[in-house]
Amino acid sequence: MSGPSDLAVETHGLTKVFSGRPAVDGIELSVPVGSTYGFLGPNGSGKTTTIRMLLGLLSPTAGSWRLLGREMPGAAMSTLPEVGALVEGPAFYPWMTGRENLERFDSMGPGRPSRSRRARIDDALARVGLTAAAGKKYKAYSLGMRQRLGLASALLVPRRLLVLDEPTNGMDPQGTREIRNLVRELATGGTTVFLSSHLLSEVEQVCSHVGVMHRGKLLAQQSLSDLLASAAPRLRAEVDQPEEAAQVLSGLGLDDVLVAGRQVSGGLAGVPPELCCRALVEAGIGVRMLVPEQVSLEDAFVALTGEGFDVAG
Ligand SMILES: Nc1ncnc2c1ncn2[C@@H]1O[C@H](COP(=O)(O)OP(=O)(O)O)[C@@H](O)[C@H]1O
Ligand SMILES: [Mg+2]
CATH class of the missing domain: 3.30.70 (Alpha-Beta Plaits)
Structure with a gap:
C-alpha cells in the first residue's frame, strides 16, 4: 500500500469534456515518487489534455488531483515552483535568442537570485545540448531545438517533479537519445519524471512505470516489468x-x-x-x-486495447 505522500501525481475521476465528448474520462493516475512514468497513448487519446489539467492550465469538468501530495488547484502557488513543465508552445519570443529567452524566463521565476542567473542558464543550456545554439534567435530554431529550450526553461531550478508532454517531439534520433539520457540522469538524481509519449519504444527504454491511455481512458497502470509480465509470452x-x-x-x-x-x-x-x-x-x-x-510493450498494448498501436496517427 502506498500513502498519499508516496505519490507525486494522484488523480481521482479526472475528466474533461469538450462539446459533449470526454477527451479524458475519469482517470485515476498514481505516479510513485521517484518513478519515471511513461504516459503512453496514440495521438488524440487525451495525454495533453490531462497534462494541461495537472498543471492548472485547463479546468477539469470533474475530478480532483494532487501534485506532490498537495490538493490542487488550491495549493498551486506553493506547489508549482517545485514542478517543471514542458507543454506545447511555451511562451518564447521569436526575436530573442535562446539565451535571452531563458534570461527573461528566469527573471520571472520566484527565488532566483540574479547573481547566479548566468550559471543557472549555462547549466540548463548544457544539459539540453543547446550551448552552441544559445546565441541563435528562437525563430531560427528547429522544432527539436525549441523543445530543448522548453526543457531548459524547466530545468533552471531543481524540481521534485517534471511533467513533460512529448519531450522528443520533432527531434532527430540523436536528439531523442540525448533527451532519453537526460531523463535518466534526472531520475537518478531523484526527480520524478512524468512524460507523455506516443512512441512505445521511447517509453520502453526509459520508463519504470507506464500508464496506457486509449480514447480518454486509462486502460492500465503498472510498473513496466509487471505490464510486460502480464502480456502472454x-x-x-x-x-x-x-x-x-x-x-x-x-x-x-x-x-x-x-x-x-x-x-x-x-x-x-x-x-x-x-x-x-x-x-x-x-x-x-x-x-x-x-x-x-521477449514480450514488447507493443505486444502488451495490443493485448490491452485489441488494436495495433497507431504510430503515424
Ligand atoms: N481545446 C479543445 N477543444 C476541443 N477538443 C479538444 C481540445 N483539446 C483537445 N481536444 C480533443 O480531445 C481529444 C484528446 O486530445 P489530446 O489531449 O490533445 O490528445 P493527445 O495529447 O493524446 O494527442 C482529441 O479528440 C482532441 O481533438
Ligand atoms: Mg498531445
Missing part, C-alpha cells in the same frame, strides 16, 4: 519436423500454435519453456533453436 522454436512439433506443443497446452517454414511458435499459457524443450526432444524432434520470446 510466446515460445519460438526451429525444428526439423515443424508439423509434429506443433502437435506436441498444442498437446502441452500452448495456444495459438503457428508453423512458418521450419519455425513453430505458440503462446506459452503458463507452460515452462523447459518442459516444451524436453517434450519436443522426447518426441524425437530435432531442435535447432528454442527461445521464449
Whole structure:
C-alpha cells in the first residue's frame, strides 16, 4: 500500500469534456515518487489534455488531483515552483535568442537570485545540448531545438517533479537519445519524471512505470516489468519436423500454435519453456533453436486495447 505522500501525481475521476465528448474520462493516475512514468497513448487519446489539467492550465469538468501530495488547484502557488513543465508552445519570443529567452524566463521565476542567473542558464543550456545554439534567435530554431529550450526553461531550478508532454517531439534520433539520457540522469538524481509519449519504444527504454491511455481512458497502470509480465509470452522454436512439433506443443497446452517454414511458435499459457524443450526432444524432434520470446510493450498494448498501436496517427 502506498500513502498519499508516496505519490507525486494522484488523480481521482479526472475528466474533461469538450462539446459533449470526454477527451479524458475519469482517470485515476498514481505516479510513485521517484518513478519515471511513461504516459503512453496514440495521438488524440487525451495525454495533453490531462497534462494541461495537472498543471492548472485547463479546468477539469470533474475530478480532483494532487501534485506532490498537495490538493490542487488550491495549493498551486506553493506547489508549482517545485514542478517543471514542458507543454506545447511555451511562451518564447521569436526575436530573442535562446539565451535571452531563458534570461527573461528566469527573471520571472520566484527565488532566483540574479547573481547566479548566468550559471543557472549555462547549466540548463548544457544539459539540453543547446550551448552552441544559445546565441541563435528562437525563430531560427528547429522544432527539436525549441523543445530543448522548453526543457531548459524547466530545468533552471531543481524540481521534485517534471511533467513533460512529448519531450522528443520533432527531434532527430540523436536528439531523442540525448533527451532519453537526460531523463535518466534526472531520475537518478531523484526527480520524478512524468512524460507523455506516443512512441512505445521511447517509453520502453526509459520508463519504470507506464500508464496506457486509449480514447480518454486509462486502460492500465503498472510498473513496466509487471505490464510486460502480464502480456502472454510466446515460445519460438526451429525444428526439423515443424508439423509434429506443433502437435506436441498444442498437446502441452500452448495456444495459438503457428508453423512458418521450419519455425513453430505458440503462446506459452503458463507452460515452462523447459518442459516444451524436453517434450519436443522426447518426441524425437530435432531442435535447432528454442527461445521464449521477449514480450514488447507493443505486444502488451495490443493485448490491452485489441488494436495495433497507431504510430503515424
Ligand atoms: N481545446 C479543445 N477543444 C476541443 N477538443 C479538444 C481540445 N483539446 C483537445 N481536444 C480533443 O480531445 C481529444 C484528446 O486530445 P489530446 O489531449 O490533445 O490528445 P493527445 O495529447 O493524446 O494527442 C482529441 O479528440 C482532441 O481533438
Ligand atoms: Mg498531445
